[in-house]
Amino acid sequence: MGAVTPPKQDRSRATRQRLLASAVACLAERGWAGSTVSVVAEHAGVSRGAAQHHFPTREDLFTGAVEYVAEERSAALRALPVQGRAEVVAALVDLYTGPLFRAALQLWVAASNEAQLRPRVTELEARVGRETHRIAVELLRADETRPGVRETVQGLLDMARGLGLANLLTDDTARRGRVVEQWAALLDDVLD
């Protein structure tokens, strides 16, 4: 159908994606308190009315944005060529160090204090978490029928999340590289 899609629909889709990308950027840079629908619309070069047409509420816009970017990153991760464990661990950890993680973190922390946001973000976090776990199991070629393997992969993803947090205020790249190298080696012992 691609070639015959009316231009209007294309434009609408492009506007939507620009809004989602801007929402993640604003959330990462300014936090929840500084990220209103108006701020995102301006960042995206879209009118406030157009923004509200796509996303009726602030919650719709920001949970939608984190989910969209998470899905994009999952797809990119799945498309990685088959690699060694150390590279896979590094790629998984990288999921938690960029603007997406910063944006998601802002959203999680805001949700912990805002009743309106909380159920939406809780549900989103569970969904994205399950998907990331599935991808990790696949890429690591982990056999979850063996005792302890599931918990090992979960702990690895928890560590990745903690490494993301450690990178929030300072550039933690060098230390993170050494931790990842060591833990990838530990993982090899368990998974093989």
Next chain:
Amino acid sequence: MGAVTPPKQDRSRATRQRLLASAVACLAERGWAGSTVSVVAEHAGVSRGAAQHHFPTREDLFTGAVEYVAEERSAALRALPVQGRAEVVAALVDLYTGPLFRAALQLWVAASNEAQLRPRVTELEARVGRETHRIAVELLRADETRPGVRETVQGLLDMARGLGLANLLTDDTARRGRVVEQWAALLDDVLD
């Protein structure tokens, strides 16, 4: 000197500690945006003027509060009777699941968007992080002169931080228990 300390000094010290405890509670429950000096003073049952006498700025109050509680928890951790590795790992992970971690997380995330707060919190995080690492090495009886041991302990604390994040919106106790059990066993293999 304890018995002859003037009552006025005692009262001042008690007021200070009440303010610090209230600051942590407010930060954990309401986030940075909802935690002003006035809110904390009211929570502590202290006048705003008295609060400002102890803590001239909002940054002083909240970084002071997180540091104070972190020190209290470090002292409690050091005072633990000598235990097995699994118990030590569980105790370390517990550092990241209570109101202190919630408060610290709010402060970190706020600092990532607020230039005024950022250097203070970055410095505080580094200090608390070093101290926690020192305690972990001690309690785990880890020999950091052996290759990989330092990075293993660091990764464990990163995992603990990530587990704290996973507990922010939902009660993650059951899953966390299984992850801790598995990783404590892996740790034993590396450290012995």
